[in-house]
Amino acid sequence: MKIIEACHLTKKFGELTAVEDLSLTVEQGEVLGFLGPNGAGKTTTIRMLSGIISPTSGYAWIGDYRTDGEIEHLHESIGLLTETPGFYEKLSARRNLEFFAGFYPNIEIKARVEKYLKTMGLWERRQSRVGTFSKGMKQRLALARALLHEPKVLFLDEPTAGLDPEAAREVRELVKKLSSEGRTIFLSTHNLTEAEQLCHRIAVIRTKLLAVDSGQNLRHRFFRREAVIRLDNPGGTVVEAVKKLAFVEDLREEADRLVLVLSEPDKNRPELVNAIVGAGGRILEVSEREHPLEEIYLKLMREEK
């Protein structure tokens, strides 16, 4: 069931088009990575989807609510982690969350605040002033705030940007946990590895939507896979036998390895192995090389230019 639907969203700031004709759906329970370089329109999109700004044209739905419609209902359905979350630095973590929880009707404030301080590993520090928190702790507190009203959809705008590697890892683990609980998460990032680790599908944006697919499919779509066969006895007869196979599109030798491009990798592999063994080849290892997502990203950007 789809829970986010964007239809031809466009946002112009004067002459500048920040987002152009963006159409996209996100399924319930899905983690969608929204990937693009600085200035690509990620934050602008999130602000349109969460009803903070209006699109110049196009529209969007979150569940049953249009983002330009009943804003109260919309705000109950979504949680938002902004790029620079602000807190009352002189108040404790707990007081801050109690304050923000007060905006939502019908929630048991104390219990909710306790629950999410614990979820985010901040319960021990509940009495500390937020001003004394590290960046990573503030980010976890911001996640707790976004979750207080237990929204259906969570928007996370570059949740690990500016964090040290350890704090970034902690935040990623928390995102994984939220995902495993079945939450729908729309996560923007300019970090490709992060998108691959956390997201079911990745939407690549640079003003326009360039591609939407799983990390794996993005790879397969834009690059050929290479089969790598490591041999105990590389050389002559085996290479000749492999060259004769019609489905071998490319072949090169690297030390004790044969690196091949197959026309249908998953289908051809058994026959390939049979041919090598038939020619007296002693196989130590069969593996596959895949190109990192980084290259796809750059390729998409180049094609767009």
Ligand SMILES: Nc1ncnc2c1ncn2[C@@H]1O[C@H](COP(=O)(O)OP(=O)(O)O)[C@@H](O)[C@H]1O
């Ligand atoms: N309020 C605004 N007024 C004018 N230009 C803006 C505004 N917000 C964003 N932009 C511009 O829109 C483009 C997209 O910005 P943004 O959505 O913040 O990108 P990202 O989050 O991907 O880095 C950028 O060129 C940015 O300068």
Ligand SMILES: [Mg+2]
């Ligand atoms: Mg941004």
